[in-house]
Amino acid sequence: MNKAIKKLAGETAIYGLSTILARFINFLLVPFYTRVMVKSGYGELSEVMAYIAILQVILVMGLETGCFRFANKSDNPGKIFSNALFTVGIVSLITIIAFTLLSPTLSQMLGYQGYELTFVYAGGILAIDTFTSIVFAKLRFEHKALKFATIKTIKILTETSFNFILFLFAPAYLLRHPGSPLNWFISTTPDFSYVIFAIFISCIVLLIIMLPEILKIRLRFNKKLFLQMMTYSLPLMIAGLPGIMNDFIDRPLFRFFTPEGLDWKSELGVYAAWGRLAVLMTLFVQMFRFASEPFFFNREKESGSKELYAQVMEHFTAFAMLIFLGLTLYIDIVALILGKDFRGGAGVLPVMLMANVLLGISFNVSMWYKLSGKTSYAIWITLSGVAVTLMINISLMPLYSYHAAAWGHLISYVVMLIISLTLGNKYYPIPYKWKRICSFMILGLILFGISSILPQMGFVLKTAVHTLLIIIYILYYIKIEKINLWKLKL
Numbered sequence: 108m109n110k111a112i113k114k115l116a117g118e119t120a121i122y123g124l125s126t127i128l129a130r131f132i133n134f135l136l137v138p139f140y141t142r143v144m145v146k147s148g149y150g151e152l153s154e155v156m157a158y159i160a161i162l163q164v165i166l167v168m169g170l171e172t173g174c175f176r177f178a179n180k181s182d183n184p185g186k187i188f189s190n191a192l193f194t195v196g197i198v199s200l201i202t203i204i205a206f207t208l209l210s211p212t213l214s215q216m217l218g219y220q221g222y223e224l225t226f227v228y229a230g231g232i233l234a235i236d237t238f239t240s241i242v243f244a245k246l247r248f249e250h251k252a253l254k255f256a257t258i259k260t261i262k263i264l265t266e267t268s269f270n271f272i273l274f275l276f277a278p279a280y281l282l283r284h285p286g287s288p289l290n291w292f293i294s295t296t297p298d299f300s301y302v303i304f305a306i307f308i309s310c311i312v313l314l315i316i317m318l319p320e321i322l323k324i325r326l327r328f329n330k331k332l333f334l335q336m337m338t339y340s341l342p343l344m345i346a347g348l349p350g351i352m353n354d355f356i357d358r359p360l361f362r363f364f365t366p367e368g369l370d371w372k373s374e375l376g377v378y379a380a381w382g383r384l385a386v387l388m389t390l391f392v393q394m395f396r397f398a399s400e401p402f403f404f405n406r407e408k409e410s411g412s413k414e415l416y417a418q419v420m421e422h423f424t425a426f427a428m429l430i431f432l433g434l435t436l437y438i439d440i441v442a443l444i445l446g447k448d449f450r451g452g453a454g455v456l457p458v459m460l461m462a463n464v465l466l467g468i469s470f471n472v473s474m475w476y477k478l479s480g481k482t483s484y485a486i487w488i489t490l491s492g493v494a495v496t497l498m499i500n501i502s503l504m505p506l507y508s509y510h511a512a513a514w515g516h517l518i519s520y521v522v523m524l525i526i527s528l529t530l531g532n533k534y535y536p537i538p539y540k541w542k543r544i545c546s547f548m549i550l551g552l553i554l555f556g557i558s559s560i561l562p563q564m565g566f567v568l569k570t571a572v573h574t575l576l577i578i579i580y581i582l583y584y585i586k587i588e589k590i591n592l593w594k595l596k597l
Contacts, residue, residue: 128260132267135384141446143297149273149449150361150372151219152299153379157355157469159229163342164351166198166237169242172477173340176218177332178248188248190333192241193326199234206230224292225300228307235310242320252398258316266309273301340404342482345489352493354382354389357500357512364504378509380449381456384441388430388463395423396470403474413537424544425584427464428551432580434460436558436573439566455513457555462516464548469524475535476527484530492523543587550583 140149170191201380206213210226246255274297281287281295293304336382358375365371403416434441435457442450476484496519503511530535553574560574584590 122397128263133263134383134386136267136270138444138446139270139274140302140415141380141449144299144376146376146448147370147372147374148299149379150375152302153375154217154358154361155219155225155229155299155303157350157358159232159488160166160355161348161351162233163236164347166202166233167195167240167344168337169340169343169347170195170336171240171347172343173336174241174244175248176339176477177336179404184248186327186329186332187336188241188245189324189327190329190336191244192238192321192324192367194333194336195237195241195330196326199238202237203230203234206233221294222300225303228300228303231307232310233304235314239313239317239321242317242324245324246320255407258313260444261316262313265312266305269305269308270302273297273305277301277338338417339480339482342485343477345486348489348493352496354516356493356496357504357515360497360512361502361509362501364501366505366508369508374508377452378455378512380445381452381509382459384434384444384456385459385463387434388427388460388467391430392463392467392470395467399471403478416471416474416537417539420468420539421544421547421588423467423471425547425588426465427467428547429577429580429584430556431457431460431464432577435555436576439569452509455509458513458517461552462513462520465495465517465520465524469527472478472524472527472531472537475531477538479535481534484534488523488527489527489532492519495519495522546587547584550580554580 134362140152144152174187174191178187181187207227207230210223210230213226214220214223243255243258246252246258273293277289277293278295278297281290281293285295293301358379361371361375361378363372391462399419438453438456441456442453473485473488477483499515499518503514558573558576561569565574
């Protein structure tokens with residue numbers, strides 16, 4: 108295995124260990140939520156979190172990647188991060204003020220009367236996450252993966268702890284102490300607002316922890332540099348929306364397009380719960396992105412860089428399909444994570460996992476416009492994906508509910524991948540070995556198909572057969588990549 112790829116794998120592992128730990132701890136909340144909350148309550152949480160997720164991408168304005176681009180070309184990277192932090196600082200301040208003033212209007216408009224304070228918490232979450240995103244980008248640029256990982260883990264531990272405290276102890280405490288100041292912040296009845304409040308508290312803790320890093324950055328504003336960075340970064344912000352939009356924009360649509368006779372909140376709750384089970388694939392894509400983005404930029408001018416990018420794609424696809432098989436072949440076991448009321452949507456999991464595989468491949472392919480500086484093309488790629496997502500959901504959700512939403516993800520990513528690859532071959536060709544890459548995907552889907560048509564069998568035998576299918580896939584990967592396990596060192 109190429110030494111540069113080994114280094115990338117090492118950094119991915121560091122980012123991944125913290126992110127895996129953090130997401131795993133957060134993952135434990137899925138069985139918790141689906142047992143302490145009804146389907147409609149989980150649907151409400153999913154809708155509000157969808158708005159937060161989409162706005163987070165918009166407010167950062169693509170400046171994380173912009174910082175990497177300009178810092179690598181500057182003899183003074185500090186001024187790049189200073190300018191970016193000043194910019195998002197202003198945006199964050201405007202955000203928290205706007206949400207505080209508009210929270211009554213927002214809660215009434217969305218049908219969440221009585222949850223005005225919850226929308227103030229949402230504004231605080233957005234403001235703090237936007238501001239600290241640049242500090243996290245600086246840690247990634249400086250290859251301080253361990254510090255990055257530690258801070259991220261502390262945040263998720265704080266969030267998780269407050270979730271358990273609020274749901275398990277707060278209601279009883281508030282009933283015994285009706286005059287408690289805690290009543291000013293949360294309701295006596297546990298609901299989705301508890302989750303938002305817990306995230307808000309974790310963001311405050313994050314801000315306190317990051318103060319030493321924040322104070323190292325001297326805030327200075329350079330108008331010329333600002334315009335250059337925004338010209339580069341804003342298209343990337345739009346390009347960053349398809350992943351988020353395809354993950355979350357379908358959730359508000361449940362309000363309007365759920366089949367007649369079904370409760371949209373409950374349908375959304377089931378869909379969102381199964382979406383959370385696909386988190387392992389999303390997690391892999393995210394931790395790969397954390398490590399690979401600076402990796403790609405750092406090696407842009409090296410000889411053989413394009414061949415190296417092609418190798419990265421192969422290994423990424425192979426591991427992504429391994430995760431796909433692991434979750435789909437053991438789906439009966441995976442389903443037990445959810446509460447009984449949520450287990451009816453198992454059919455969407457393979458579709459959502461495959462969509463996330465394609466999202467990761469699209470990220471690899473999309474590096475062509477980031478490295479070549481042609482980020483304006485990202486706008487058109489993004490718009491095509493969003494258009495497909497909306498078209499499928501609006502036309503098919505009234506018939507197929509959350510199944511339409513899952514297929515909307517998949518088809519949208521296919522369209523964006525084709526467009527991005529076509530343009531990339533024209534402006535920044537990378538010699539991807541598509542036969543080899545597709546062979547991993549095809550073999551994975553064939554093995555999944557075999558598992559689906561097998562006759563009924565006992566649990567032990569079924570698990571053994573599925574494990575054998577996974578071993579076949581791993582052996583194929585080892586053979587096709589000519590990996591010597593005895594000499595493999597990271």
